[in-house]
Amino acid sequence: MKKLLSSILSFLGFKKHEVIDEKALKIYKGKFAFCGASGAVPTGKMITVQGKQFQEGRSVCPVMNGPSVANLKLVPNPDITPDGTENTVWSFFWYYDEVPQAPTWETLPTVSRSFVLGYEPSNQMSNMFCMPCKVIKSVNGVELAECYGPLNEAAIPLRRAVSVHAGETSVTQAPEGAPYPVGTIIPTIN
Helix, strand or coil: CHHHHHHHHHHCCCCCCCCCCHHHEEEEEEEEECCCCCCCEEEEEEEEECCEEEEEEEEEEEEEEEEEEEECCCCCCCCCCCCCCCCEEEECECCCCEEEECCCCEEEECCCEEEECCCCHHHCCECCCCCEEEEEEEECCEEEEEEEEEECECCCCCCCCCECCCCCEEEECCCCCCCCCEEEECCCCC
C-alpha cells in the first residue's frame, strides 16, 4: 500500500525527498465519482472549503467502483457517503488509462496533460477532490454523479484551501478546451 501511495504522490508531482504526511491520504475501496477527465461549469454560487470561500463549479462524473485515494482531512470516514445513503458518493482520485467521458460516456483513453492557468474558462481549473456528489442517472450503462466543488482552488496541499493563480501549471485528464478542467496545480519546491 505504501508503494502504491508513493506512486500516486509521484504522479501528482511530489518528489521522493519531499515530506508527505501519509496520514492525510487513505486508499478507499468502493463506489466513488471520478472527475479527473471532466470539466466544470460555474453555478453562480459560493462554496466554502476549509473555511475559505470560492466560486462553485458543477461537474458530471462517472461513478466507479474499486480503489481510490481519499483525503482524510476533508473526508474523515470515506466509507460513509455524504448523506449516508447510496444516493450519494464522494469524488476521489485514481489513475486511469481509460474512463467513461462526456458527452457520450463511452469509455475512451485518458490523456494526461498540463496547462498554464489563465483567464479563460478553458485555462482555469476546478477541484473536485473529496467533494460531495449526488448520483443522478445512467447514460449508456454508465452511472453518473453531479459533483460540486471550488473553481480555482488547489487539491494539494491537503490541509488547507489554497487559491490558484494565472501562470501556475495544472494537470488534468479533461479534454483540451473543456471549461474549468478538473485538476490541480503541480507542486513546486521553493
